[in-house]
Amino acid sequence: xxxxxxxxxxxxxxxxxxxxxxxxxxxxxxxxxxxxxxxxxxxxxxxxxxxxxxxxxxxxxxxxxxxxxxxxxxxxxxxxxxxxxxxxxxxxxxxxxxxxxxxxxxxxxxxxxxxxxxxxxxxxxxxxxxxxxxxxxxxxxxxxxxxxxxxxxxxxxxxxxxxxxxxxxxxxxxxxxxxxxxxxxxxxxxxxxxxxxxxxxxxxxx
Amino acid sequence: xxxxxxxxxxxxxxxxxxxxxxxxxxxxxxxxxxxxxxxxxxxxxxxxxxxxxxxxxxxxxxxxxxxxxxxxxxxxxxxxxxxxxxxxxxxxxxxxxxxxxxxxxxxxxxxxxxxxxxxxxxxxxxxxxxxxxxxxxxxxxxxxxxxxxxxxxxxxxxxxxxxxxxxxxxxxxxxxxxxxxxxxxxxxxxxxxxxxxxxxxxxxxx
Amino acid sequence: xxxxxxxxxxxxxxxxxxxxxxxxxxxxxxxxxxxxxxxxxxxxxxxxxxxxxxxxxxxxxxxxxxxxxxxxxxxxxxxxxxxxxxxxxxxxxxxxxxxxxxxxxxxxxxxxxxxxxxxxxxxxxxxxxxxxxxxxxxxxxxxxxxxxxxxxxxxxxxxxxxxxxxxxxxxxxxxxxxxxxxxxxxxxxxxxxxxxxxxxxxxxxx
Numbered sequence: 001x002x003x004x005x006x007x008x009x010x011x012x013x014x015x016x017x018x019x020x021x022x023x024x025x026x027x028x029x030x031x032x033x034x035x036x037x038x039x040x041x042x043x044x045x046x047x048x049x050x051x052x053x054x055x056x057x058x059x060x061x062x063x064x065x066x067x068x069x070x071x072x073x074x075x076x077x078x079x080x081x082x083x084x085x086x087x088x089x090x091x092x093x094x095x096x097x098x099x100x101x102x103x104x105x106x107x108x109x110x111x112x113x114x115x116x117x118x119x120x121x122x123x124x125x126x127x128x129x130x131x132x133x134x135x136x137x138x139x140x141x142x143x144x145x146x147x148x149x150x151x152x153x154x155x156x157x158x159x160x161x162x163x164x165x166x167x168x169x170x171x172x173x174x175x176x177x178x179x180x181x182x183x184x185x186x187x188x189x190x191x192x193x194x195x196x197x198x199x200x201x202x203x204x205x206x
Numbered sequence: 207x208x209x210x211x212x213x214x215x216x217x218x219x220x221x222x223x224x225x226x227x228x229x230x231x232x233x234x235x236x237x238x239x240x241x242x243x244x245x246x247x248x249x250x251x252x253x254x255x256x257x258x259x260x261x262x263x264x265x266x267x268x269x270x271x272x273x274x275x276x277x278x279x280x281x282x283x284x285x286x287x288x289x290x291x292x293x294x295x296x297x298x299x300x301x302x303x304x305x306x307x308x309x310x311x312x313x314x315x316x317x318x319x320x321x322x323x324x325x326x327x328x329x330x331x332x333x334x335x336x337x338x339x340x341x342x343x344x345x346x347x348x349x350x351x352x353x354x355x356x357x358x359x360x361x362x363x364x365x366x367x368x369x370x371x372x373x374x375x376x377x378x379x380x381x382x383x384x385x386x387x388x389x390x391x392x393x394x395x396x397x398x399x400x401x402x403x404x405x406x407x408x409x410x411x412x
Numbered sequence: 413x414x415x416x417x418x419x420x421x422x423x424x425x426x427x428x429x430x431x432x433x434x435x436x437x438x439x440x441x442x443x444x445x446x447x448x449x450x451x452x453x454x455x456x457x458x459x460x461x462x463x464x465x466x467x468x469x470x471x472x473x474x475x476x477x478x479x480x481x482x483x484x485x486x487x488x489x490x491x492x493x494x495x496x497x498x499x500x501x502x503x504x505x506x507x508x509x510x511x512x513x514x515x516x517x518x519x520x521x522x523x524x525x526x527x528x529x530x531x532x533x534x535x536x537x538x539x540x541x542x543x544x545x546x547x548x549x550x551x552x553x554x555x556x557x558x559x560x561x562x563x564x565x566x567x568x569x570x571x572x573x574x575x576x577x578x579x580x581x582x583x584x585x586x587x588x589x590x591x592x593x594x595x596x597x598x599x600x601x602x603x604x605x606x607x608x609x610x611x612x613x614x615x616x617x618x
Binding site for chain 2: 137
């Protein structure tokens with residue numbers, strides 16, 4: 001991977017890891033729990049993707065920087081959680097950057113492993129939202145992504161743009177940038193405007 | 207796979223996906239959550255099996271029909287959940303068909319990947335009940351299979367019949383049919399008669 | 413694997429399986445749920461490790477003894493849970509042996525699959541604590557390891573000693589023994605003294 005992409009990837013992992021560590025603090029987990037939730041939130045989406053597409057062991061287990069970053073994020077959060085916890089808006093914006101980056105790199109990697117455009121876009125979405133879902137399971141709560149403002153859809157759209165664009169022959173940097181930008185803008189608009197996915201109509205009789 | 211088996215497989219996925227989507231509606235998830243629970247319930251058991259036996263990427267990621275079916279099931283449920291939710295008995299019967307089919311195809315596939323008869327039967331059971339277990343985890347509840355009327359045992363029996371029969375040299379169509387039929391009958395009897403697995407005796411002192 | 417190691421491995425699986433079965437009894441699961449929690453607790457850590465490092469199918473699916481042991485542990489617990497449930501202290505001691513063994517064998521196996529020392533030690537820890545985490549998820553509760561007295565740290569230390577020692581050229585039996593012993597002593601001290609990992613300071617503002 002080009003070094004610019006690696007840096008962006010590590011930034012995304014860092015921000016996701018902070019969100020996991022903050023949830024662990026809120027659940028009154030100890031420092032080990034904070035580090036594990038930081039790690040699984042930052043790296044979990046990529047792990048799930050790599051296991052599903054057969055790219056094992058995941059890259060994060062072969063490159064120490066990928067392990068160092070969530071540890072750093074976890075320790076920072078452990079020490080400064082009360083300051084960080086007040087920056088929810090800022091964290092949401094960074095998180096949107098992570099989402100935008102992961103959906104694109106995840107979808108392109110799935111394409112590299114031979115998946116078609118639809119499953120590749122899906123794997124991009126899994127990469128982007130999977131870490132947060134593992135975080136929520138380990139925190140003993142249902143994944144918030146199912147009830148939050150629009151989160152997974154921007155990731156699906158961004159991933160789809162990247163893989164379809166590459167299949168059509170556009171330059172990699174262009175399709176990756178466009179996919180990430182569209183995902184980012186959609187997610188920020190959703191945050192700003194409170195966009196939500198439609199809810200089921202009427203009472204549930206189940 | 208012969209096209210008859212593919213059709214049956216897709217029917218099983220469809221029914222399982224509806225059960226996942228109904229749980230999502232009940233949890234008041236948005237349309238995205240409904241689709242994800244439809245997909246994970248319909249495909250999750252096969253994903254877990256394929257990851258464990260090393261058959262990655264799972265077939266469902268290489269064949270768009272396997273992705274389309276749970277999406278269709280999710281959208282139908284999203285629109286008509288109040289009607290569907292009243293058909294619990296009918297859904298349970300269809301679900302029994304899905305169970306019967308998945309335990310057999312799952313066990314046979316595990317055998318194709320070199321597993322012995324006991325682990326293969328176990329993988330058949332995992333294929334059949336795994337989707338529902340993932341559904342329950344993503345819905346933030348303990349898996350119902352641990353407390354329901356007899357559900358996993360029929361799947362284990364059906365899978366065992368299929369792999370043992372094939373090892374003994376009986377024709378594939380015959381062992382698959384017998385395994386599925388036995389699973390189906392056991393499950394329907396369990397539903398009808400309220401059969402349950404034995405519970406631990408006495409109070410739990412833990 | 414040498415037969416001594418296999419025996420120790422099976423003992424570890426047995427003890428972990430009992431802890432899973434006891435949780436299932438407490439949750440009033442039926443006999444099937446007891447067996448599944450026995451199996452996933454005894455084997456789950458190794459499964460997660462094997463899936464992550466690409467060693468599929470996991471060894472436990474290729475060797476019937478690895479399946480028989482958790483079934484035996486589950487049935488024993490099903491029948492004698494009220495007696496076993498009163499032996500919490502004894503079970504904790506056995507569990508510490510399982511932890512000590514699994515962290516070492518898990519880390520060494522990850523090293524065999526080409527992982528570096530840091531990820532290998534991490535995989536040792538995952539092997540040792542993963543089964544209990546899966547147990548807790550299937551029991552519908554947040555993993556206790558995040559809030560218990562020191563449990564994961566001894567496993568990380570033990571695994572690190574084993575892989576670093578082997579990389580430095582020390583004999584396998586010596587590094588494995590030292591790693592396991594250090595993990596065991598740390599865990600028993602933590603149990604005895606009530607050692608805990610540090611908690612986040614101050615109120616959580618999240």
